[in-house]
Amino acid sequence: MSKRVLVVEDQEDNRQILRDLLANVGYEMIEAHNGEEALIAARTQSPDLILMDIQLPVLDGYEATRRIKAQADLRHIPIIVVTSYALSGDEEKARAAGCDAYVAKPYSARKLLETINRYLTVP
Amino acid sequence: MNLEADPTSFIGQRPFAAATSRATRDAASVRENSIGPKLRASLRTKLLMAFLLIEMLLISVGVIGLLSLREADQRTNQVVALQHKIEAYRQMQHDTLRQLHGVSAALEFPDETTLAIALRQINQFGYDLDRVSFVAKDEVALLNQLREEYARFIAVVSHIVNLIRNGQTAEAKQSERAELGPLADKLERLTNQLVNRAEADMVAGIDVSRQTYSKSQLLVAAVALASLVLTLVLGHAISRSVINPVGVIHHGLNRLAAGDFSQRIEVRNHDELGELAAHVNSTCEELQQLYRSLEEASRHKSQFLANMSHELRTPLNAILGFSELMLDGIYGEPSEKMRSALERIQRNGRHLLGLINDVLDLSKIEAGQLQLSLADYSVEELISGVHTSVESLAAEKNLGLRIAVPAGLPPARGDERRLAQALFNLVGNAIKFTDAGEVRIEVEAKGKSLQFSVQDTGPGIDEPDQAKIFQEFQQVDNSITKVKGGAGLGLAIVKRIVEMHGGRIWIVSRIGHGATFSFSIPARLEQQATQT
Numbered sequence: 001m002s003k004r005v006l007v008v009e010d011q012e013d014n015r016q017i018l019r020d021l022l023a024n025v026g027y028e029m030i031e032a033h034n035g036e037e038a039l040i041a042a043r044t045q046s047p048d049l050i051l052m053d054i055q056l057p058v059l060d061g062y063e064a065t066r067r068i069k070a071q072a073d074l075r076h077i078p079i080i081v082v083t084s085y086a087l088s089g090d091e092e093k094a095r096a097a098g099c100d101a102y103v104a105k106p107y108s109a110r111k112l113l114e115t116i117n118r119y120l121t122v123p
Numbered sequence: 124m125n126l127e128a129d130p131t132s133f134i135g136q137r138p139f140a141a142a143t144s145r146a147t148r149d150a151a152s153v154r155e156n157s158i159g160p161k162l163r164a165s166l167r168t169k170l171l172m173a174f175l176l177i178e179m180l181l182i183s184v185g186v187i188g189l190l191s192l193r194e195a196d197q198r199t200n201q202v203v204a205l206q207h208k209i210e211a212y213r214q215m216q217h218d219t220l221r222q223l224h225g226v227s228a229a230l231e232f233p234d235e236t237t238l239a240i241a242l243r244q245i246n247q248f249g250y251d252l253d254r255v256s257f258v259a260k261d262e263v264a265l266l267n268q269l270r271e272e273y274a275r276f277i278a279v280v281s282h283i284v285n286l287i288r289n290g291q292t293a294e295a296k297q298s299e300r301a302e303l304g305p306l307a308d309k310l311e312r313l314t315n316q317l318v319n320r321a322e323a324d325m326v327a328g329i330d331v332s333r334q335t336y337s338k339s340q341l342l343v344a345a346v347a348l349a350s351l352v353l354t355l356v357l358g359h360a361i362s363r364s365v366i367n368p369v370g371v372i373h374h375g376l377n378r379l380a381a382g383d384f385s386q387r388i389e390v391r392n393h394d395e396l397g398e399l400a401a402h403v404n405s406t407c408e409e410l411q412q413l414y415r416s417l418e419e420a421s422r423h424k425s426q427f428l429a430n431m432s433h434e435l436r437t438p439l440n441a442i443l444g445f446s447e448l449m450l451d452g453i454y455g456e457p458s459e460k461m462r463s464a465l466e467r468i469q470r471n472g473r474h475l476l477g478l479i480n481d482v483l484d485l486s487k488i489e490a491g492q493l494q495l496s497l498a499d500y501s502v503e504e505l506i507s508g509v510h511t512s513v514e515s516l517a518a519e520k521n522l523g524l525r526i527a528v529p530a531g532l533p534p535a536r537g538d539e540r541r542l543a544q545a546l547f548n549l550v551g552n553a554i555k556f557t558d559a560g561e562v563r564i565e566v567e568a569k570g571k572s573l574q575f576s577v578q579d580t581g582p583g584i585d586e587p588d589q590a591k592i593f594q595e596f597q598q599v600d601n602s603i604t605k606v607k608g609g610a611g612l613g614l615a616i617v618k619r620i621v622e623m624h625g626g627r628i629w630i631v632s633r634i635g636h637g638a639t640f641s642f643s644i645p646a647r648l649e650q651q652a653t654q655t
Contacts, residue, residue, distance in 0.1 A: 013441035017448060024453045084433065092496060106440045106476060109447045 003120050006030045006047035008038040008064065009082075010056055018051065021109050027120075035059025042068050042077065049119050050079045054094070062097040069098035078119040082107065163393040169364060173357045180350040187346055191339030198332030205325040208258045212318045215251045218244065219276070219310050226283055226303060230296055233287045241284055245277050255317075262317060269313050276306045368396040375403055384411035425490035432483040436476065443472045481612035484544075488619045495623055495651045500539035502532045502566055502573065509546045509564065516554045523561030532568060536647040537624055545620045546575060548613040549640050553579035560637070568646065572626075576641040584632040593618045593628065617642070625652030 005027050009015050015031060022029045030045045032038040034056045042050060050068070054061035061081060068074050081094040081102040094102045100119065103112055164172070225241035252273060256266055279302045286295035368390040375388035384407055390400035446468045449457055457465060487493045506528050517524040546564070553562040560580025567574045584592065593614050617640075621628045626644030 011437060011441070013438070014444065017441065017444035020448055020453055024448075084436075105436070106443050109444060110451065 002026055002028045003049070004028045004030055004045065004047045005116065005120075006032060006038065006041050006045065006050045008032045008035070008041075008050065008056065008061065009053045010034060011053075014053075017109065021113060025113065027116075033057075035061065035064035038064045039067055042074050043071075047077060049116060050077055051082065051116070052079055052099070053082045054084060062093055065094070065097040065099050080115060080119070166365065166394045166396065169361065169394065173361055176357060177350075177354055180346075180353060184343065184346050184350060187339070188343055191335070191343065194335055194339070195332060198328060198335065201328050202325055202332070204258065205321050205328065208255075208321045209318055209325070211251070211255045211258050212314045212321065215248075215255060216311055216314050216318075218247050218251055219307055219314075222248070222276075222280060223303065223307050226280060226299060229284065229287055230292065230299060233290075233292060238284055238287060241280065245280055248273055248277060259317065259321075262320070265313060265317055269310070269317075272306060272310050272313060276303070276310060279303050279306060364392065364394075365396065368392050368400065372396070372400055372403060375400075375407075379403070379407060379410070384414050422490065425486040425492075428482055428486035429490070429492075432479045432486070435479050439472060439476055439479070443469065443476070446472065478612070481616060484616050485612055485619070488616070488623075493623070495538040495541060495648075497536060497538060497648060497651070499534045499536050500542075502535050503528055505539055505543055505546070506564060506566060508543055509550060512547060513550045513554060516551065517562060520554060520558070522554060522557055522559070525561055525563045527563065527565040529566065529568060532566070533646075535573060536649065537644065538620075541620045542624070542644075545617040545642070546577070548617050549577040552613055553577050553581065553638075553640075557581035557637075569643070571646055572643045573646045574641055574643045576639055578637065578639040580637040583634045583636050584630065584638050585634055589630050589632065592630070623652055624648055 005022055007015060007018050007022075007029055009018065009031075010033050019029055030041055030047055032041045036059045038050070038052065038056075039059070041047070052061045052065055056064070065079050065081060068077065068079065078100040079098075081097070081099040083091055083094055083102050083104050091102055091104075101115055103115060222241070222244045225237070225244045229237040229241045231237075252270060255269070259266060279298065283295045283298050283303065286292070286298065371388055371390055375386060378386050386407060387404050388400045388407075390397050392400070446465045448454065450462065450465045450469065484493075506526055510524065510526055514524065550562060550564060557579045558581070562580075563576075563578040565576040565578065567576075618628050621642045621644060624644040625648060626642055628640065628642040630638060630640050632638035
């Protein structure tokens with residue numbers, strides 16, 4: 001059974017890049033467009049990993065991460081937060097929200113895949 | 124945009140401005156008590172009034188002096204008049220005595236000569252009487268009595284002379300003894316009375332003039348002293364009214380020059396100085412409003428830039444992402460030509476992204492939104508991290524890249540990522556502008572400071588340009604910029620990062636001899652430096 005990655009991203013072009021990237025390595029991609037959809041998908045679709053953008057409509061990435069990590073049965077799902085540019089101070093906030101790792105935009109597709117693989121191959 | 128070359132310098136002065144304006148108000152409230160400034164008159168009128176008052180004082184001192192002199196003169200005249208009186212009285216006594224002698228001589232030797240002398244003496248009385256009545260007009264009663272007595276005396280003398288001429292010597296002698304003697308005694312008594320009175324008057328007059336003298340002496344001294352005191356008070360009032368406000372205004376203008384627009388000068392004068400202070404205040408107000416609108420414009424600009432660069436990055440991320448996937452062959456192996464084109468897209472896209480990020484950084488720093496995250500870091504790791512990220516850039520241009528970090532440096536404290544960014548910008552610049560030779564990164568521990576230097580063998584920077592290069596959008600030579608690229612934001616960001624660490628940055632360079640950029644920061648920064 002292929003690994004399932006929940007991608008929380010409001011930009012269609014960015015979702016398309018991840019779709020192509022993840023399909024290429026044989027991962028299944030579940031999509032959510034905002035923080036609230038992410039909370040529902042995390043519960044109903046039981047993903048193996050969550051890729052969370054920060055700037056999201058309705059509910060932002062920090063809050064979504066905090067709420068998922070606050071639930072005992074979802075806490076084990078690794079969350080990789082995609083922060084906006086480095087100087088913004090997003091990493092500290094992301095870490096405080098309880099994410100497992102973060103990558104800064106613009107991310108290299110190759111390096112992002114390396115990070116994802118690190119969390120998916122280790123049981 | 125060039126309106127605010129350095130908005131943070133304005134922002135930094137705000138607390139100072141608030142504190143000093145409070146101080147001005149306190150100082151002004153103390154000065155409210157003085158009388159001079161409240162006078163509703165122009166400065167010219169005030170000065171004129173003061174001088175008039177002083178002049179009036181001088182005139183009054185003069186008038187009092189003159190009056191005293193006149194009084195003294197009058198007293199002297201009175202004394203002289205009394206002396207004349209006394210002389211006249213004495214003359215009269217003397218003449219009476221001579222008359223008595225004359226009559227006696229005529230009785231002893233009754234010839235025409237002695238008789239003529241006796242008769243001439245009688246004429247003398249008329250003159251004496253006229254003189255006395257002239258000098259002693261006030262002694263009416265005594266004078267009348269004297270006149271009557273003398274009339275009788277003259278009559279008796281005439282009678283005696285006639286008796287002598289008629290040869291009635293015995294009757295004449297009888298008359299002399301019985302009438303002339305007692306009359307002469309009476310006359311002497313009367314004139315003595317007059318003399319005594321005049322002498323008493325003279326003594327009293329001298330006494331009075333002595334008293335008047337000491338009184339007028341006191342008066343003149345007192346008036347002079349009062350004038351002196353009044354002049355001093357007046358001078359003080361004028362200086363309060365003029366010099367104090369000038370001082371306050373001077374102080375206010377100094378503050379204004381230092382950038383404190385919130386202060387208001389309080390000068391209570393209703394004159395030219397009050398108007399001047401009001402003008403200064405309205406200027407302050409206008410400047411403050413201007414400053415506020417500038418501040419707001421600057422904030423809007425920073426916000427606009429922050430939003431804009433975010434909006435620009437989103438599509439750029441997609442461009443970079445897709446071209447990378449294409450290069451990785453996810454959509455099928457690209458041809459050699461296509462790969463080259465994709466690489467160009469990647470390179471230019473990353474360059475554009477770098478520029479956008481610089482703009483975002485700078486606008487965030489300027490808007491005061493950037494906070495350093497302070498933590499312990501290893502200088503060696505910091506430098507090796509920078510080395511790793513610029514290694515390929517130097518290798519592409521066949522430049523040497525050398526590093527000199529002293530071994531065993533203790534852990535430093537600061538914002539490692541920002542410092543890495545600063546060093547990356549400096550080394551990146553050095554590599555960009557150097558075509559041959561090497562770039563050298565050096566760290567030195569100097570007391571409680573760390574000094575980082577980046578040295579290159581590039582074209583060098585002319586001295587007049589050295590001050591400009593740390594400003595936004597400044598590059599030394601536009602023709603170089605066209606070849607090398609860059610918006611000129613890198614050094615401005617480095618400068619801000621160094622300043623936020625409480626450090627300073629400088630450059631040593633000569634045309635044709637390369638350039639050395641150095642910055643010095645506290646080895647252990649416990650608190651972010653306030654921006655100035």
